[in-house]
Amino acid sequence: MLTEKQIQALKPKDKDYVISDGRTSRGEGVLLIKVRPNGTKEFYFQRHIAGKKKLSKIGVWPAMKLTDARDKSREEKEVKLSPGTFQELLDGYVSKLETEGAASAGDVKWSFKHYVSDAFPALVKRPVSVIGPAEIRNIIARMIGNGVTTYCNRVRSQLHAAFQMGLEQEYNPRNYLETKVRFGLISNPVASVPVQADWEQPGDRALSPEELAYLWQVLPEQLSLVTSELIKFLIASGGQRPEQLLATERRQFLKDHLIIRNKKGRSAEGERSLHVVPYNKLMRQSLKAMDEINSTSTFPFEGKVTGSSLHTNSLSRAVTKLYGRHADKFNGPFTLRDIRRTCKTLMGVAKISKELKDRIQGHAFGDVSSKHYDRYDYFGEKQRGLQSWATWLQKNVITAELK
The missing domain is CATH 3.30.160.390 (Integrase, DNA-binding domain)
Structure with missing residues (x-):
């Protein structure tokens, strides 16, 4: 001694x-x-x-x-250490999401790389069992220091889910016998790091017809063709969820409709539900523009990396920057998330019923009849609704005179 x-x-x-x-x-x-x-x-x-x-x-x-x-x-x-590293936990969670076909897999993979692995290269090499609340706090604090607000809560949620997966792997008897990587977790360190609640207020921003008209008409001059056509497609399709649309491969874009695997809920049989979205003329125009760029790519709205879709975060930043360049033309800030709310609101102005708006946007219906008995696909109703929406957009947005 x-x-x-x-x-x-x-x-x-x-x-x-x-x-x-x-x-x-x-x-x-x-x-x-x-x-x-x-x-x-x-x-x-x-x-x-x-x-x-x-x-x-x-x-x-x-x-x-x-x-x-x-x-x-x-x-x-x-501290009983296991060889599983922090990086292996992050990679394992991303692999789980990819195996499940989760629309969020790409976003989570990007978040972990950008905000955790690249920002803290030494930390991710450590055994994950020694990662505590202080380390998670430092990850989120750096994001906040760099001006990231609401998205820091998203990363916190993603990290919480990754550690929860590690815990379940550790204590589920069947999984424990099958897995080769041991994490040695006894608790979830993210649980002690609070959510920044003041950045989680429910949004209420919806663009007016005049604002939407300016946004639509300024797009081709301000953003890349892929980004511009993607935003137009999101609007023309009634405000589909960007992360789900971008996760949809070209083979799911059929002759008169596209099929989105709705990751927001499961059917009564436990399978991911399918959300069918009929095309209208405006949606077809955007898809034609993408085909002229590359008709064989895996994803219609391809990003800079061949074989990969445009990333949701890139799209979100593009919308925010577009507003910043033309702030005087709008009644206040708006984000990518507000476009879905705008479509929902203005489809009401276009005399489309609330039930049909919900079906067009792929909302789940929670009543007993809808969950267990109604197997009608409402394709015709959605098709007519989206055609009416395209007609309204043509008159009030696309050809509207800008002030």
């Missing part, structure tokens, strides 16, 4: 060297002091994980006394 005098007497050498505080039981780990060539003396806790030595820095002597280092070492011994 080391003493304070022995530590004080340790002399620097040409290279780093370590001295152990004494032997411990196999597998428990050991307290070390590392002496640097410049004379700095650092406390480390060493344990073996999957046959490899892993060092965790505890503190620097003499700012940290030997007794404090031993106390900290005992705390470290109580």
